[in-house]
Amino acid sequence: MFEYFLGEFALAEGKQGGQLYTPRSIVELLVNMLEPYQGRVFDPCCGSGGMFVQSEKFVEEHQGRISDISIYGQESNQTTWRLAKMNLAIRGIDSSQVKWNNEGSFLNDAHQDLKADFIIANPPFNVSDWSGEQLRGDARWQYGALTSKTSGEGDIRKRLITDGNLIDCIVNLPAKLFLNTQIPAALWFMNRNRAGMDIGGHMGTTGGANDVRANNHLLPRHPRPHEILFIDARNLGHLINRRTRELSHDDIQKIADTYHAWRTADPSPSVGARCTRPDDAVDATGADAILPYGDVRGFCASVPISRVAELDYVLTPGRYAGLPDEEDDFNFPERFAALKAEFEAQLQEEEALNRAIVESLARVKV
Known part of the structure; x- marks a missing residue:
């Protein structure tokens, strides 16, 4: 109930609600893409605590143990921080590590x-x-930082790939998903485990407008360390009002299952193979089976880093996924025969009309 009213309030507030x-x-x-079954979950700008609530819901829905995850967060707006504490308290979630200070996690990191x-x-x-100028020497910006006096997004993207090999997956989202902007955003997923480090991590971020990161030292060695998965989900979702779009459960499952299939060790089959994990696909234990990953034009593409270079x-996912293949069920011989028959019928009708006109004119007395 609290989450419902929080969402309705945010919708009513529009840009401020975001x-x-x-x-x-x-x-x-x-x-659903990150699957935080166990470990420490951190949100450095946690707002009303929705990421924490959904993480615990995920564990419960997948028969996990809530005690296997712990949450850490920080918020710079005191009123919003109080909403987060209330949101977590009514669900019995420990919020002792959700901190507030008015400088925010950039300038005063409460979980260093x-x-x-x-x-x-x-x-x-x-x-x-x-305050980017004050953070130029901060280790969190080792691959570069944008400030009011600098540019260089391309250099940062390049270093994230060539120096860090961190980019795992980029998901382009539809427009109108966020309350405070109608432009399409992108989710960025970064994974420190790609390079095979023991302390590997997994990070996911909403780029362009948003940012999400994750890391999981329990993951096995990454099966595709020299590829990046691009998912173009701009055509998914449905409008819930004139200004706001929402992803359905099936949309979410399609995107998440594509990523999970890509993360398996099986090599990619031919282009056009299905990327999804349907409910009726089960393994010998009765669990959901993950179908082999395959590129789908207009939706997903696994791209070698050399091609990105x-x-x-x-x-941009659309650059690699391309346009969807149009279903072509046009039968030319059948269509030609139908048009020919229609045209011949029209010629016969024209001939009959011309005869009727000539006969009518012949009866006219001048």
């Missing part, structure tokens, strides 16, 4: 010594004065 609330379908998608297993966040949109490290 500062405290990440839409449920986006949070659900992030959590935390080694998180999953970092999931939706940072504020379009904030130009975020050729395109100057552009990370």
Whole structure:
């Protein structure tokens, strides 16, 4: 009930509501892709705590143990922080590590010594004065930082790939999903386990407008360390009102299952294979089976890093997934025969009309 009213309040507030609330379908998608079964979950700009609530729901729905995960968060708006504490308290979730200070996690990180297993966040949109000049030497920006006096997004993308090999997956979202902007955003998933490090991590971020990260040292060695998965989900979702779109459960499942299939060790089959994990596909134990991954034009593509380098490290999924194949059920001989018969019938009708006109004119007395 609290979550429902929180969502309705955020919808009514519009752009201001986006500062405290990440839409449920986006949070659900992030959590379903990251699968935080156990470990420490951190949100450095936690708003009203939706990421934490959905993480615990995920564990419960998959017969996990709530005690296997612990949450850590930080919020700079005191009113929003109080909403988060209330949101967690009514669900019996320990919020002792959800901290508040008015500087925010950039300038006053309340969890400097935390080694998180999953970092999931939706940072504020379009904030130009975020004190970037004061953070130029901060280790969190080892691959570069954008400030009001610098540019260089391309250089940062390149270093994230060439120096860190961190980019795991990019998901382009439909427009109108967020309350405080109608532009399409992208989810970025970063994984420190790609390089095969023992302390590997998994990170996911909403790019362009948002940011989500995660890391999981329990993951096996990454099966595709030299590829990046691009998912173009711009055509998914449905409008719930004139200004707001929402992803359905099937949409979320389609995207998450594609990522999980890609993360398996099986090599990619031919282009056009299905990317989904249907409910009726089960293994010998009765659990959901993951079908082998395959590129689907217009939706998903697994791209070698060498190809990304050729395109100057552009990370736009549509550039790699391409346009969907149009279903062509046009039968030319059948259609030609139908048109020919229609045309012949029209010629016969024209001939009859011409005869009738001539006969009528012949009866006219001048």
